[in-house]
Structures are given as C-alpha cells and as structure tokens.
Amino acid sequence: MESFETVTIPSRDKQYIIERLEEHEHMTHEEAVDSVDELAHYYTAIKHGKNGSPSKMVDKAWHAHILNTQMYMDFTKAEIGRFVHHVPYWSGHQSNGTEDDIYEYLVSQLGAEHVNATVWVRDGAICENSSHSLGRCQNAFLPMRNPTDKKRNVFHLISRYDPFNYWMMCLDPFRLDAYEEAIRQHRQQKAIWLDIGTGAHMPLTRLLIKYETAEHVYAVEANREAYRFAKNLRECLSDEEKRKISLYGCYSNNIDWHAQDPRPNAIIHEIIGCIPLDEGCIKVMHDTIKNPNGEVYSCIPYKIGTLCMPVSRPKRSRISSFCSFILSSSMKIIKDVGIQGMFNPHKDAFLCETPQFIEEFILQDYVRKPLESHRVFKTKFIVEKRTGKWAGVFLAPHVLTSKDNRNGIAEIDGLKRMTNWPVRYVQMYYYQKAIDVKQGDEIHVVFESDLTKECPTYRLEAWVNNNYLLRSSFAWIGPAIY
Numbered sequence: 001m002e003s004f005e006t007v008t009i010p011s012r013d014k015q016y017i018i019e020r021l022e023e024h025e026h027m028t029h030e031e032a033v034d035s036v037d038e039l040a041h042y043y044t045a046i047k048h049g050k051n052g053s054p055s056k057m058v059d060k061a062w063h064a065h066i067l068n069t070q071m072y073m074d075f076t077k078a079e080i081g082r083f084v085h086h087v088p089y090w091s092g093h094q095s096n097g098t099e100d101d102i103y104e105y106l107v108s109q110l111g112a113e114h115v116n117a118t119v120w121v122r123d124g125a126i127c128e129n130s131s132h133s134l135g136r137c138q139n140a141f142l143p144m145r146n147p148t149d150k151k152r153n154v155f156h157l158i159s160r161y162d163p164f165n166y167w168m169m170c171l172d173p174f175r176l177d178a179y180e181e182a183i184r185q186h187r188q189q190k191a192i193w194l195d196i197g198t199g200a201h202m203p204l205t206r207l208l209i210k211y212e213t214a215e216h217v218y219a220v221e222a223n224r225e226a227y228r229f230a231k232n233l234r235e236c237l238s239d240e241e242k243r244k245i246s247l248y249g250c251y252s253n254n255i256d257w258h259a260q261d262p263r264p265n266a267i268i269h270e271i272i273g274c275i276p277l278d279e280g281c282i283k284v285m286h287d288t289i290k291n292p293n294g295e296v297y298s299c300i301p302y303k304i305g306t307l308c309m310p311v312s313r314p315k316r317s318r319i320s321s322f323c324s325f326i327l328s329s330s331m332k333i334i335k336d337v338g339i340q341g342m343f344n345p346h347k348d349a350f351l352c353e354t355p356q357f358i359e360e361f362i363l364q365d366y367v368r369k370p371l372e373s374h375r376v377f378k379t380k381f382i383v384e385k386r387t388g389k390w391a392g393v394f395l396a397p398h399v400l401t402s403k404d405n406r407n408g409i410a411e412i413d414g415l416k417r418m419t420n421w422p423v424r425y426v427q428m429y430y431y432q433k434a435i436d437v438k439q440g441d442e443i444h445v446v447f448e449s450d451l452t453k454e455c456p457t458y459r460l461e462a463w464v465n466n467n468y469l470l471r472s473s474f475a476w477i478g479p480a481i482y
Contacts, residue, residue, distance in 0.1 A: 004109050007043040007079050009036060013071055020064035027060075030453075035061040038119040041106050047080045050105050052097030055120045062086065161223050166200040169270070172420040174412055179204060179270070181409040182300045182401035186213045191266035191298060195219045196252045196284065200229035202245075204268050204300075209241055218264055220248045220255070253287040266298040274341060274414075274421045276304040276397045277359070278478025280454035286367040296364065303400040305360030307415055310381050310443045310462075313391040313431055314342065314349040335431045337474055341422030342394075351388050351437065352381050355415055357398070358447040371452045383441040389434035390443060390464065392427040428462055428472040435464050444468075455479065 009017075014036050021032035039061040042054050054062055066072050066086055076084045103120045169175065183204075191214060195205045198219035208214040221227045227249035234247055248255060257264050267289065273279035281304070289296050313333060334340050358377050383390075396414030405411050414421055429435065437443070442465050450457040456478045463471035 005044075005047070006110075007040050007047055009040045009043070009079075010075065013065065013068075013075055016068060016071065017061055017064045020067070021061060024064070025060050027057075031057070032061075034116050034119050038116055039065070041110070041115060042102060043076075043080060043084075044109075045102050045105055046084055048109075050097070050102060052102035052105070053099045054102070055099050057119045161226060166226055166229075169199065169420050170201050170203050174417050174419050175270070176203065178399065178401040178410050178412045179268075179300065180207055181407070182302070183207045183211050183213050183268075185402050185404055186266075186298065186300075187211055189213075189298070190215050192262045192264045193217045194252065194257065194264040194267045194288070196267065196269035196288065197221060197271045198230060198247075199270075200226040200233075202230050202233060202247075204270065205245060208268065209244055214244060216244050216246070216262055218246050218248065218255075218257075218260070220250065220252045222249070222251045224249065252284060257288070263295065265295055266300075267296055268300040272301070272304060272397060272399060272421070273479050274397060274424050275306050275395050275458070275478060276399065277306075277361075277449070277451060277456050278458075280456075281363075282361070282367060282371065282451045282456070283454045285363055286371055289364075289367050299364040301363065301399050301401040302403045302410075303360065303362050305357045305398045306447075307355040307394075307396045307398050307413070308358040308379075308445060308447070309355040309394045309396075309415060310351045310383070310390055310445075311349040311392060311394050311425070312351065312388045313427070313434060314345050314394075314425060333425075333431075334427055337427055337430065337472070339424055339426045339474070339476055342425050343422045344418040345394060345423050345425065349394075350385075351390060351443070352384050355394075355396070356381065358395075358445065359449065360398075373450050373452045375449045375451060377447045379445050381443045381445070383437045383439055383443065385437075385439060387436070387438050390437045391429055391431065391434040392425060393445070393460070393462070395424040395426060397421050426460055426474060428460070428474060437464060441465055 017036050017039070018029070018032040021027045021035060022029060025032075027035065035057040038055070038058050042058050042062070045052065053059075063086075065075070073083055076082065099120065103115070103117075106115045190212070193205075193208050193214045193216070195202070195208070195217055198205050198221045200221075200223075202219055205217045205219045208217050219230065221230055227247070231247055231249075234242060234245055237245070267285070269281070269285070271279050271281050271284060273281070285299075315333070356379050358379065359375070394415065397412065397419075398414065399412040400410055401412070402410040412419060414423055444463050446461040448459040448461075457475065458478060459473065459475035461471055461473045
C-alpha cells in the first residue's frame, strides 16, 4: 500500500472548487471540503486505470473543476499525466464501471477509514438485496439531503425562528410546567445561571427570577430578531430584575465565561429538537460547559433521550393536519423511504405497548466526556398486535427536567402528550412494501449517531426476526426539517 500513489489537488484549486460548490451547489463548507477530498480519491482511481462513475457529490466537484478550463488542464496533465475527459452517460456511451466499483477499489487501496463513505453513498438509500449496498451500509452513514434547504444546519435553523415560533413554545403547557417544576426545586440553592437560547420572551430566565433561584442570569440568544425582541422586553422589567439579567446576542461558546464576574455555575436551556440532540444540544453543551473550567454543578434539563416505537403506516390526525398547515409542511404521509414530522399521531399505528429508548443522556455527566463519533445502540421489540404491517418507527423526545420526578411534572414524554415538538415518523420501506408481522415477531433496531458536530448524523437500521439480509437502512443529518 505504500507504493500506491495518490493524487493531491493543489490548495488553489481546492479553494476555487470549495467556493464554487458553496455558492452554486448550496453545499455547506464541510460538505464541499468532503466532496473535494473524495474528488482527489476519484482522480487517484482514474490515474491507476480504474473505470467507474463518481458519486453525485464528487461529480459536482468534478464539474466545478472542469469549468475552470486552464486550471483543470494544468492539473490533470501535471498530476495524472494526461488530459482527463469527462464523458457523461447517454445512450451512445455507457460507463464501464459503477460508483460502487470506484468506492470498493478506493477502500481496498486506502482503507475504509480513509474514504468518506457519506460522499459515496446514494441519498436516503435503502439496503435490500444489493451486495454493494449491504456491505457499505454496515459501516457508513447515509446522508439525507433536503432539496429545499441544502445548507441545512443548526445555525440556519436558528435563523429561521421568529418571535411567533418562540411564542408557540411559551404556549406549550407540558414543557413550561416541567421546567417550572425543576426551577422550583432549585430554590434552596441560589446560583449564577447561564440560559442558552433564551428566546424572544426569555421564559426560563424570567422563571429563574420569579422563584428567586438566581443571583444572576446570563441570557444568550443567537437569533438576531429574537435577541432584539428580548432586549426590548428586558427594558420593560423592573430595575431589580434588569440588574439580575445580562443579555447577549451571540452563541454561548463565543463568550469566555470563565472570565465573567460572577462566573456561571449552572446551566439551563431548551435547545432540544424533536430528536433531542438534533439541534446541537450535546455539542453546544460540551463546548460551553468546559468554558468555565467545568465548574458547573447544576443543569436543567437533567436527562434527555429519544423514544422509539415501531409502527404501521400512520394516518394523519386532524390536529396533525392543522399544525402541518400552519407550519406550511406536507399534510400527506410520505410514500417513499424518508422522515417527516407529525403532531399528535394516532396510537393505533403502534405495534407494541411500550416504547424503548434508543439514546439517553444525563447531560451534566455526558458532556464532560469526549464526544462520540460513532455511537451505536441496539435493541429489539416484540410485536404485541395480533397482526399488522410494519412500515417504520416513531421517534419522540423524552425529557426529565429534574432528577426528582415524584409528582410526574418534571417529565416530558413526546409519545404520551402532544407538545410543540412533532414526533418524527421514519418510513423504512416504500408504503406498498410494508412487512407483514404478527404477535410475537421480533423487530430489531440499530441506531447509530455521530455527536461530534452541531448537526448530528443519524442512521437507523431495522429488520424482522432473523431476516437480517432484508434489513432496511435510512440515515439523515439533523435537524431533519419536516
């Protein structure tokens, strides 16, 4: 392998291609860099005489390179020894190889750890009978790209919020009651609180002041419109309340909290998504909690997790349809493999009585550890319905705002109660190919995640009984926009 010569794309060419992909293909910077890295691998395969097609992302990077004709000609002659033509597929020309051929060749020569599988795997792929797909899906995350928002990430999500969204959150009684209960329990321990993502109406900061739980609150909001709204709101408070609240219009990791006087020693936040971590909660908390040298003794919420429930293809409830209409999202259930949000979904789609956790975190403990780039959780469900057709799963948030939940108020269960968080429905099979199941059948679920980025990568794999080769896989990059 030492004699295997790889192609290097010059830094000037890289900069040009990355800028082109970001501007014209609406890729994030990370996606553009990954695409250029794998383009270099594709050039390497060409140099060694391997036939095959590029993936969609690599092909876009290749097109961008070719458009700068002089740069591309100089590069190919210098690095590959000849001008490399690009011949697209058409009826008069069929490729001698496939994308899978190139991918497997690169893995065999460079090692799987040096090839970015997310760039080579087709979007939203299903793993069924293809030997190539089955082999790759065992070790690869498959990215779902939302065609309406290709630059989807946490920062773009934050910019989409407006005061109406924050107002809707304030109208969610179960969420507010759970946080209020946790704040009440902290009345005996006055702290210096950091409120991450305080929102336009600063509901958590105001509860901290109301119950005299805080000596001081640092309220942070990155959304510009929400920050301006919160700033005006703060001016309407009493002088005593204003003295206790410092408001910042930025991200929480932009400030050196260790240098603040007084220094924050407790954190409260509601940066929780429909899948609790998909709005960057773990990454943000991890980066923030180490800022004051880890001197944080309390965190609200105490624990968050994701509940999973195997389901038959659900029907839209009237409430769900109305909420989807208000939010300008689809009012129809998807037919293809994919993911969508549903408010108050029908329980008659459940194939089991009790959901299970596929991830669960005590935040204050977990964020002190190194973040995991490949977290794997495996479980199985026993079908309790007499008969049914298994089509996918519901994923819903579960939040414990306090460790003490004796009265049940500190718990938010997204499958039991309707909240502002829609339940995620992940359809694993095309709607006409749902799997027949009966009472006693086993549905196996594997949930993988990469939590090292603000936008986590998720992969869900599932199969019935021992039919592992007929498993279905679906993956996406959070936050999944419904």
